[in-house]
Amino acid sequence: MGRCVVCGVSSRLIATRLGLCAACVRAGRPGWADQARSAHGVSRRPFRLPEAPPSTPDGLLCRICANECLIGPGEVGYCGLRRAEASRIVGGEPERGAVDWYLDPLPTNCVADWVCPAGTGAGFPRFAYRDGPEYGYYNLAVFYRACSFDCLFCQNWHFRRDTGRRHSPEELAAAVTPRVACICYFGGDPTPQLPHALAASRLALRRNPDRILRICWESNGSMQPALLDEMIELSLRSGGCVKFDLKAWNESLHVALCGVSNQRTLENFARAARHVGKRPEPPLLIASTLLVPGYVDAEEVSAIARFIAGLDVSIPYALLAFAPQFEMSDLPCTPRSQAEECLAAARETGLKNVRLGNTHLIGL
Secondary structure, eight states, rough: OOOOTTOOOEETTTTTTTTTOEEEEEEEETHHHHHHHHHHHHHGGGGGSSOOOOOOTTTOOOOBTOOOOOOTTOOOTSSSOOOOEEEEEEEESTTOOEEOOOOOOOOOEEEEEETTTHHOOOOTTOOOSSSOOOOOEEEEEESSSSSOOOEEEEEEEGGGGOOEEEEEEHHHHHTOTEEEEEEEEEEEEEEEGGHHHHHHHHHHHHHHHOOOOOOEEEOOOOOOOHHHHHHHEEEEEEOOOOOEEEOOOOOHHHHHHHHSOOHHHHHHHHHHHHTTTOOOOOOOOOEEEEETTTTTTTHHHHHHHHHHHOOOOTOOOEEEEEEOOGGGSSSOOOOOHHHHHHHHHHHHTTSSSSEEEOGGTOOO
């Protein structure tokens, strides 16, 4: 049972670590921002991560993501990877990535599995090996060990314990076997190490000409717009997709849940949507939202869905049921009532392709 330190309300839908209810955050009531900063600070200290994006006067500016950290000597950026050293920023270079990968049999549990070539055969025969699920093929799942957000509900938070070994783009590209149909970058998030991922993608495509090899991304969307353009170009021509996790609509709520603003994410999503008509099938752009009990409710989903529909009603939108994780492990799974309300709210906006995922978790 959590308690909001602002209004004093207690509820099992208030995460103890955050100590805030959604109503106080959205209303901007005094004290919410200080409490949110404190909660994220406590969450990040055990992993020796900066409690907020550094803004050191005369620090070196990192432009790879929306945080635009000003990193002073001996400091690291918010992602925990990029750091100031000898008057330059190091870490996350194209030559060395903090990354792991594995072969995942298709069809797999992907955010886009209900619309992508691997799960449905969409785009066959140009972009899919089968006119249906690609049984017998693999996804090269590439996990980057850094992130530009600090989501208190992160399901892959364990990467913070160890940034892992460093690998070159050549090593990653060499992992593409003849039965690999797609490469999907996730994490953490690929954003802090996009130069490495882009280099590996281009190399893999050059080494595998005249066959299907889709380049896909699963990201919080906080990257520099120029990097997003490069991602889109690779996905467009290879038959891959760009999956944006739109975690919340209200900026204050996004800060409370994820530590930083969602402004760049929304701007980048709109930027990516300009390319949707260039390749209707398989869909280039997919959105998803995790239905965090007590926080990401029908109000949030309706606003996100209206935003998406205003760009293109054909963009697929997945609503994902929540399982207790990390600093929100004291919350329940998504209640059925919340899932149904959010699904109805998304469909009411006119979006043509809305799906409820992780249904096995609903109501547990």
